[in-house]
Amino acid sequence: MNGSLVIAGLGPGNDALITPEVHAALERATDIVGYIPYVERVAARPGLTLHPSDNRVEIDRSRHALEMASEGKHVVVVSSGDPGVFAMASAVFEAVENGDAHWRDLDIHVLPGITAMLAASAACGAPLGHDFCAINLSDNLKPWVLIEKRLRLAAEADFAMAFYNPRSKSRPQGFVKALETLKNTCGDARPMIFARNVTRPDQTIRIVPLNDTTPDMADMRTVVLLGSSQTRIITRNGAPFVYTPRSVLT
Amino acid sequence: MNGSLVIAGLGPGNDALITPEVHAALERATDIVGYIPYVERVAARPGLTLHPSDNRVEIDRSRHALEMASEGKHVVVVSSGDPGVFAMASAVFEAVENGDAHWRDLDIHVLPGITAMLAASAACGAPLGHDFCAINLSDNLKPWVLIEKRLRLAAEADFAMAFYNPRSKSRPQGFVKALETLKNTCGDARPMIFARNVTRPDQTIRIVPLNDTTPDMADMRTVVLLGSSQTRIITRNGAPFVYTPRSVLT
Known part of the structure; x- marks a missing residue:
């Protein structure tokens, strides 16, 4: 058999x-x-x-x-x-x-x-609609210095970003450091999306300018997205749409 | 209504x-x-x-x-x-x-x-199993200089990479330049995967060391993946498995 x-x-x-x-x-x-x-x-x-x-x-x-x-x-x-x-x-x-x-x-x-980042992106619009990267923020299996290097280079490349495993009880400090690195390298108010329990009945989506984010906004049931410098918000009645345009102007 | x-x-x-x-x-x-x-x-x-x-x-x-x-x-x-x-x-x-x-x-x-990169990754193992990025290689809607910058930074970050729209008849030179940049920046024989018509009856998967790749291996029906420096090949009877480990050694 x-x-x-x-x-x-x-x-x-x-x-x-x-x-x-x-x-x-x-x-x-x-x-x-x-x-x-x-x-x-x-x-x-x-x-x-x-x-x-x-x-x-x-x-x-x-x-x-x-x-x-x-x-x-x-x-x-x-x-x-x-x-x-x-x-x-x-x-x-x-x-x-x-x-x-x-x-x-x-x-x-x-x-x-x-995968969670695509469900999270769909839930708020299309923030990953242009070049993007996916980074696992857990340092259980890789050194923190490598995570930090990737965050800096991803910001320099102006990728939209998706973060998996942002913050667990055993690693409360990692997401603190990640947000600090991102605020320092991006230096703007681009939208960060906290998608918790995405596609489940208790799904919550929070859209917060990067500068106003705090570490407690994420846990292990949250996938976190960050727009690129080109990402736009469409205001409307109810939750806004967030999307990254297909064109990058020269 | x-x-x-x-x-x-x-x-x-x-x-x-x-x-x-x-x-x-x-x-x-x-x-x-x-x-x-x-x-x-x-x-x-x-x-x-x-x-x-x-x-x-x-x-x-x-x-x-x-x-x-x-x-x-x-x-x-x-x-x-x-x-x-x-x-x-x-x-x-x-x-x-x-x-x-x-x-x-x-x-x-x-x-x-x-999305195509996840189907392509599944078809040959798990080359996107660690941090990765997705880059659209078409320069119809963004300048080539931005694509090249992202390729260089993604290589420096040691991301696995997925490339969409690698090569069309109207843009034959883009993928030539992309391969050149990747060979120069990665400088090793990590596996590149050419997944054409993925999940269709006529699916083909070619796994080629980066140094041996040629531009004609891709067209608009192909999604191209590139391993990170950590990506491994498991030889066996039949097609090999390709995967990127969860751990990065310090």
Whole structure:
């Protein structure tokens, strides 16, 4: 019996954003592996075993999934958003590279999903409508000096920016420093967007001029976007639209 | 009668990547507006009028969609991929900002889709698994000097990179210059991925060391990815996996 391993993106939270391709993979699965709240999004059914695990065990979780796939099971590793953006796909491939040689020849596929920054951008207009970058602000797996360097260079390149994992209880100071760096390098009132629980019933979107932002505006359920110098706000009744134009004037 | 305007992403090509949210919007629509090949992806039905238009008329197309929405129609503007990434959402908001004052108060929503770089990344592993940027290489709407500056700074920041619209018949020299800049600034053999017609039946994925790339490897149906200095290749029977690890060693 040939097993398989699919690393699938469940999108940002609303089930109406899960692709039919991912739904089909979940229906074929014998085993679901992932962080507890993501596995909870998959409906139980006969013949399906759920393997929820705690956060920060990505490599162990990946090895477990690979072992089950080599035993002939049809395993789906679930991620929030897109599995290729600061999520489980890299962890699985790292486990493959450093694991049993025959894992390399397993049937492994990544199924993309709607990543949080695109859902957040859509929720307020099109702030990522021009060149942009995505930076994970967690320094659990990389040195802070590299994050700061990327923030400075991204500002110099005048990218719109998306920030994942902006602020956790165990890392309260990182986002303080990130905002300081951005205020110093951008030096203007371009809009910053705090999108919390995006696409869920309790979604909140706050649009705040960079100069007026404070660190407590973000937590781990928030994806943060920052416009480029070209980003514009359209005032109106109700929430404004924010967008970055397609043209850059010379 | 209150009209509405939805700007919806059809994903990279395979209909199994269209979200249920977008399907529902297409079912409610009275009018579909978009570039000819994207409108062709929407099935005709009684009560639905299709308005295909040529490329490079984004603002005219947006104004037409806004006019119909103000007349009470339920208009869906379709984009390939995600409408907020180098696509129609920015064009619509630009038309709103510069158009009739009452357009600002229309019921306008953006529905995200799977953008090409995420589908391309998934197709070969997880090359965008760490910090990355997305750059549109077309200089139709911005000066080449800005593109070149962004390429240099993105290389200095050691981002993985995704390039949209790499090379068209009317702009054959841009990608020549882009490759030259990248070879000079990166100066190594990191993998470049040419994903053509990604998720379609005729999908092709080529993985080529940056130093060995040539401009003819890309056209307008290709999204191009470039690994960071950390990106790794897992050799195996069949196509290799490419991924960027979650950790950066200090």
